Amino acid sequence: MQLHITHETCYDYTPAVNIAQHMAYLRPLNTANQQVLSHTLSITPEPTQQTATLDVYGNTRAFFSLQTAHTQLHVVARSLVATQAPDLWDNTVRWEQVRERFRYCAKNPFDAAADFVFASPYVPRHADFADYARPSFSAQPTLLLAARDLMQRIYHDFTYESHSTEINTPAREALAQRTGVCQDFAHIMIACLRAYGVPARYVSGYLLTHPAPGQPRLVGSDASHAWVSVYLPDAEDGAVGGRWCDFDPTNNRDGWGNPGEDYVTLALGRDYADVSPLRGVIHGGANHRLRVAVTVEPVEREAWTGQSQNQSQGQNQSQSQSQTL
Template sequence: MLLHVLHETAYDYVPPVRTAQHMAHLKPATTATQRLLSHRLTITPLPARCSEWVDVYGNTRNFFSLQFSHAALRVQAESLVATSARAEPAASLPWEEAVDRMRYHRASRYDPAAEFAFASPYVPRDDAFAAYAQPSFAAGRPLLEAARELMQRIHADFEYETTATDVNTPALQALALRKGVCQDLAHVMLGCLRSLGLPGRYVSGYLLTEPPPGQPRLVGSDASHAWASVYLPAGEGAGEWLDFDPTNDRLAGEDYVTLAVGRDYSDVSPMRGVIHGGANHTLRVAVTVTPAGDDDMTSAAPSMTE
C-alpha cells in the first residue's frame, strides 16, 4: 500500500516566545514492512539551527532552535510511505521459555531485545501488571497466543476516554482507571509483558484515516497513534517483533505507518521542547493518512526545512 502522510502541528503563544528548542520524531522509519520513499519537513518561522540524527533505537530525530521572538510555530511533516502486511508467525515458543531466553546466562549470546524487558520512565515493572496479565499466560502457553489474548482483554476491559488521562499519566494509574487513550493502552500492555519478564516496545505512528469501503474506521486514525510490539524469540538465531494494537484489538497491518520505537512515550514523542516566554499557548495537531495518488510526492526528497 502506498500512503501519503501529512502531520501538521501549530502553536500560538501569548505573549510571544523569546527563544525555543524543539526535538521531533516525525520522519517515518524504514522497516521490514515499510519503506520511506520521500519526506519533507517544513518549519515556520525558519529556525536558526536544524539538524537530524539517528538515535540508539534507529529512529530519526530532528532538532531545531529558534533564537528569536515568535508568536507562532508551524511544523508540517509530509511523507510518502510504501507499506506491506507482515506474515503472522505460524508458532512461537512457550512464554516461560521466552522469558528464560531474556535472562542472562554465562557464555550465552546476548539478545538486544532483552533491554526492553526492563522498566522505563513511563512503564514500571509491578505486581499489579503481572496479576492483570496472568490469566492470559497459563503454563506452557505459546507467547503469540498469550499476547493476543492479553491485547483482546485490554481492548475489552478499558474504555477509550480522551479526558481520563494526559501524556504524563502513569501506566499504573491507567490500569487502575481502566480508561485512557492509545498511549495508555500501549503502556499497560508493555507493563504487563515486562512484569512477566518479556520484552515489549512502544511504537508511535499513524493509521489510514479513511478505511476501504466496508471496513470500520479505526480509533486514533485522525491523530498520532501508539501500539505495543512484542518480541518473539526464535528457536535459533534472532527473533522477531510483532505489533499488537490493543486500542483496535488487531495486529498492525499495511494500513499502519511506523514513526519510531522506544521503551515508552518519553523516547518517541512526536514533538517536545523547551521555551522561554509564551506563558499561554494553544496547540492544534492534524494528521491525515490517505492512499497516495500519482501527484503525491512521487520523487524522493531529503528531509528539509523552509
C-alpha cells in the same frame, strides 16, 4: 498500499517566546514492511539551526533551534509511505523460553532486545501488571497466543475515552480506572508483558481510518496512534536475534493475523518518553495553545502510477533534505 501522511503541529504563544530548542520524531521508519518514498519537514519561523540524526533505536530525530522572538511555531511533516502485509509468524515459541532467554546469566550472548525488558519512565514494574496479565500467560502455551489473549482482554476490559488521561498519567492509574487512550493501553500492555520477562516496545505511528459511508474524508481529523511490538526470538537454542510482532490493544488487531497495511510506523522506543512527536525547551511564552491535525490518505493506484516517475526523481532530493534538517 501507499499512504500519504500530513502531521501538522501549531503552537500559539503569549507572550512571545524568545529562544527555543525542539526535537521532532516525525519521519517514518524504513522497515521490512514499509518504505519511506518521500519526506519533508517544514518549520515556521525558519530555524537558526537544523540537524537530523539517528537515535539508539534507529529513529530519525530532527533537532532545531529558534533564536528570534516568535508568537507561533508551525511544524508540518509530509510523508509518502509504501506498506505491505507482514510475514507469517512462528507460533511454537513458548513465553517461558523467551523469559529464560533474557534472564541474566554470565557469558550469555547479548541481544539488543534486552533494552525492552526493563522498566522505563512510563512503564514501571508493579505487581498489579503481573496480576492482570496472569490469566493470559497461565492459559496460553505460546508467546503469540498469550500476547493475543492479553491484547483482546485489554480491548474488552477497557473503555477508550478521550481526555480521560493526560500524557503523564501513570500506567498503573490507567490500569486501575480501566479507561484511557491508545497511549495508555500500549503502556499497560507493555508493562504486563515485561512483568513476565518478555521484551516489548512502544510504537508510535498512524492508522488509516475510514469515514462513515457517504461521508467525505475530513482533512486533519485523524490522529497519531500507538501500539505494542512484542519480540519473538529465534527458536534455535543459542541463536541470537529474532523479529517483532505488532499488537494493537486499542483496536484488537495484531500483525500476526491481520494484514496491517493500514498501519504506518513512525518511531520505536521503550515508551512514549522516547518517541514523543515534538518536544522542546522554551524561554518565554508563559501561556500557549496547541493545535494538532493529522491526515492519513490512501494514494490511488492509478494516480501513483502516473506520478511514480516524478516521485522517484524527487525522492533522492527529499531524502537528502530530510537528512540535513
